Amino acid sequence: MDRPSAKRHETSEGQDGALIRFANVSKRFSLEGGEMTAVSDVSLDVRGGEIITLVGPSGCGKSTLLNMTAGLFQPSEGTVFYEGKVLSGLNLQVGYMTQSDHLLPWRTVFGNIVAPLEIRRMGKAAARERVESLLETVGLQGFGGSYPNQISGGMRKRTALARLLAYDPQTLLMDEPFGALDALLRLRLQVELRILARRLKKTVLFVTHDLEEAVALGDRCAVFSARPGRIISIVTIPLPEDRDLMQLRYNADFTRTCADLWSLLSSELARSGT
């Protein structure tokens, strides 16, 4: 819990140039007969171009935090800043790949991916070319003409991912995007995501339940407590920028960081009794 690197980072944050800043953010939801605190006093600065992974027990408010970043609702207390401005209303700088895929059932895979490009009024030919290359990126060549109800859950996720990448937002909010995929494909997409994010200088908030994924992908990893979700630690991943994801399992820093995250989380789980 008191890893020096985590400490160091928590204090060095908040000086300058944070793209997204959560300042003492809490969110309560009103339920019948009372209120429920989903997120409690979260402070976190996300620099532009950084990949932050979020891990924590189910129901600790990870999705809630992404929702606030997208501007779907305001925090009950505290403030979310985006590019130094207080967020109010929808945040059109972010692309959001939600936990459920939210594809249009009446459009084919191709039609779904091209939708954001239609909104941007991209020319037909250019849009087609872009979608074709995205289909290849996510491994869906040949499925452009299928409807979402004809393809598997993992393929639907990949369609949603391709749609997210199609419209090229500044910040990517990704809520367990690779959860339903097999190990090999997941690794391929992780590699692709890190390369793309680095090359295009994307800022990424990435929620996952897979600790190895959190370490492999992240520059930093925010570990949440059980509900009400607080950040119990922000771990800086001691891996190089251009890490080779394929070779990570033999990397001592990688395995050690995974073990650290695991001990953080397991003591949290033991404490909350889940």
Add this chain to the structure above:
Amino acid sequence: MKIAALRLLVLVLLLGIWEFASGRLVSAFFISKPSSIGAKFWSILIDGTLLRNMGITASEAVTGFIVGGLAGAIVGLALGRSVTLAKVFDPFITAFYSMPKVALAPLFILWFGVDFQMRVLFTAVIVFFLVFLNTYTGVRNVSRELMTVFRLMGARESHLARMVVVPSAITWVFAGLRLSVPYALIGAIVAEIMAGNSGLGYMVEHAAAQFDTSGVFAALLGVMILALALNLAVKLLERVLMPWRDAGEQREVTV
């Protein structure tokens, strides 16, 4: 194949029992019998009266169907999109919806007389309500999350309407249309029975008035055929306008 054979067997059995019972267990005056119904059907088919009257009923039902369906879809979309309008009209809609529309027939006769126009309007009103209500609830149930995801992509209201609301409404419009087929026929036929001098409803009524039971059954057979044809037409239209539906049906069922 086996199923088809069994079905045929059931049909033959039923007709056989009917044929046998007629005149022996129940007076043929009330239930006629398949052989004379067949003969009657054949004769009205040959001399063209069946097709002529069927054509009249069909054009009433189809015109009413189209007019009522279009109006229902448009008003349903409009009301479904506007929260205020929906709130204002809600109690009126519920009140009107719970009334059996057939009770309106005399009023329509009073207003529009007994001709084609009245029967079409009457059918249209019935179809309107079914399609309207389905579209309206459908539009109100368009996933708000889905809309938000598209708003985050920068979609404006016009994009949302074109990409999300209208396509999902189509599903509901068709649910309403499918429900409406029997009601459109009921509308047309009730109107003909009450105030007609042509159409299948008139044929039924006319034959009954002359105690011609075979004639009644033969005309009812015509009604049945028309209903099946209309159902088939809606299904085909559905397949053309909603290809994604079809794609889903080809999948084996999974849970």
